[in-house]
Amino acid sequence: MDIKFIPAEDVKRVLHFSELIPQMESALKKFSSKNVEQPVRSIVSVKEANGFLGVMPAYSSTDQALAVKLVTFYPQNTDVPTHNAIIAVFNSHNGIPEVIMDGEVITTMRTAAVSAVATKYLAAGDASTLAVLGSGVQARSHIQALSSIRSFKKINIWSRTKKNAEKLAGEVGGTAYDSVQEAVKDADVIVTVTSSSTPVLMKDWVKPGTHVNAVGACRPDWQEIDPDLMRSSVLYVDSREAAMKESGDVILSKADIFAELGEMVLGVKEAEVQKTTVFKSLGV
């Protein structure tokens, strides 16, 4: 058996948002048309670390693609990334493993690319202020991906540790804020990319018509968004099945899911641009 290994630097060299965003748009359509077999991931909790190992298999007969991502989330990591992953790709005709590749870069970029698809459809065309809550890996990749979809004049950043918000603001020409409320006040697009398990973004702070990409809180008892904001917004998800099993923001608020992003891209469901919208991302 000759299994090829593709390291992170090689994945990084060939992955570009300009190609990845349209690829994700296409993948979301296939997912919502039930053209892929992709069960909700299995999770093994690692209680001592407040973390988990997720197993994410998928098969697409049209793409002749059979693969699985194995991803860990250790939120307390400080010297190494909190998310680590590998992806194994099998030959879909004979089942032979062909490639094992780094999955961390893909997790970083794929997640932001899907939020970019949501933002492309759901944010106002003239959206000019982006607010980012969190200052880690996803904060950086979201600023890059979303900036390729809209021309933001202002990027407002809040993070639990002000120094980290200031560092990121310095990198991207943005402004660091002391409070979430100040950071999101004028925002047309908000991204929540924290490892918080309790709400950080409150309904009363969000101006009507804003689009929110809610990317953290991927466990059924974790929340990142005020339940009132979940209930009063038009709610989009990547996967209904996953949202009902994994998202504390959806389950605990009892908010109604309006559509999967793939249904919206297909035109089966409206893109409610004028209204306040939340895209709850879990990762597929």
Ligand SMILES: NC(=O)C1=CN([C@@H]2O[C@H](COP(=O)(O)OP(=O)(O)OC[C@H]3O[C@@H](n4cnc5c(N)ncnc54)[C@H](O)[C@@H]3O)[C@@H](O)[C@H]2O)C=CC1
């Ligand atoms: N939806 C999806 O497909 C994916 C979601 N994620 C989620 O996105 C979030 C961010 O991920 P990364 O940027 O990779 O992590 P990271 O570890 O690089 O950054 C985490 C950020 O959250 C902040 N934070 C931690 N605890 C907090 C708290 N209690 N309150 C407020 N801020 C807090 C940290 O200070 C840091 O700014 C995580 O919740 C992660 O699980 C990550 C990958 C894929």
Ligand SMILES: O=C([O-])C1=[NH+]CCC1
């Ligand atoms: O899709 C993904 O890889 C993840 N979603 C939440 C944590 C990791």
